[in-house]
């Protein structure tokens with residue numbers, strides 16, 4: 001086989017770089033509408049596709065923008081193919097005909113993620129084995145002529161999803177999960193993922209408040225996310241992504257994009273103060289570490305106050321101006337029984353009602369018993385799964 005690099009480059013330009021692509025964005029289940037609103041603020045018209053997934057069609061710049069700016073996505077995939085698949089021959093025919101050389105550097109390492117459900121072909125191992133063979137066979141001639149012997153950094157992951165005999169083939173654009181913001185964040189027990197914290201903050205309209213208080217802050221995720229949003233730096237400002245290894249990627253165009261990218265109108269919070277409290281020493285040390293990491297990267301952390309305090313003996317002294325209390329109290333195995341969960345959430349509700357009057361709240365509660373025990377004036381509620389536990393985000397205002 002004769003391969004001309006110039007002809008390959010032309011094909012990459014024509015079929016990948018200058019084409020609109022279909023992107024699938026994995027988001028925290030329950031927050032699909034929140035994610036669509038976030039993307040709409042950047043003129044990216046995403047719609048919910050399934051539980052935990054929204055999709056949009058757009059340019060590579062839209063993909064860059066989503067990675068650089070959006071705080072809610074967990075991962076972004078570009079869709080490569082979709083076909084009916086009930087036999088291995090069908091799978092092999094499609095995968096061998098697919099122009100993988102337009103998507104991989106010659107010596108790129110390739111990994112697979114297979115998910116097969118309610119389909120004739122359901123054996124994930126067998127699907128992966130065949131897919132590996134087909135991709136390798138197709139890429140072999142390009143690898144043979146490549147001068148590169150080492151795989152470029154990072155593994156590219158192909159996602160194969162066969163549901164109701166419809167096979168969807170996608171390629172990961174993100175690399176490491178997007179909740180990793182690119183700085184050395186330490187975590188205490190039961191941390192929230194940063195993208196979930198961002199979704200909760202956006203649902204609670206945190207940008208309209210003067211003050212944000214997380215009195216059970218753990219590693220401080222809510223406060224750190226709010227602080228990063230205040231700096232107007234994009235969520236992906238400090239990190240790299242898998243799409244940077246695609247053959248269609250143009251580093252100079254990406255650098256220009258990064259230098260000229262601005263936050264949306266909706267991304268300008270007015271918060272003046274962020275208070276992060278916890279009763280234990282370890283979370284307080286971790287929060288200080290996390291703030292130091294951000295300060296070393298040039299983030300102004302002076303709006304953040306860190307207090308070692310028991311939530312049950314605090315309240316009015318923290319409140320100033322329009323205040324939002326966000327809380328992710330301990331639950332699950334950390335509270336030993338349903339009875340202690342009820343009692344603990346009952347105590348939290350009582351403390352909020354008596355000592356945090358005038359504040360808006362966004363609080364996570366594990367199940368209806370805990371919700372009832374809180375006895376708060378809930379105006380809005382979103383149910384989602386947090387670490388496998390059905391959890392409600394309750395929002396409202398304490399009068």
Ligand SMILES: C[S@@+](CC[C@H](N)C(=O)[O-])C[C@H]1O[C@@H](n2cnc3c(N)ncnc32)[C@H](O)[C@@H]1O
Nearest residue numbers: 190191192216218219221278279310311328330
């Ligand atoms: C589930 S963790 C919070 C995790 C946090 N959202 C994060 O992302 O790291 C709950 C935190 O509440 C703290 N806590 C428990 N009882 C408390 C109390 N009475 N006052 C203040 N903090 C308390 C625990 O020390 C723990 O760090």
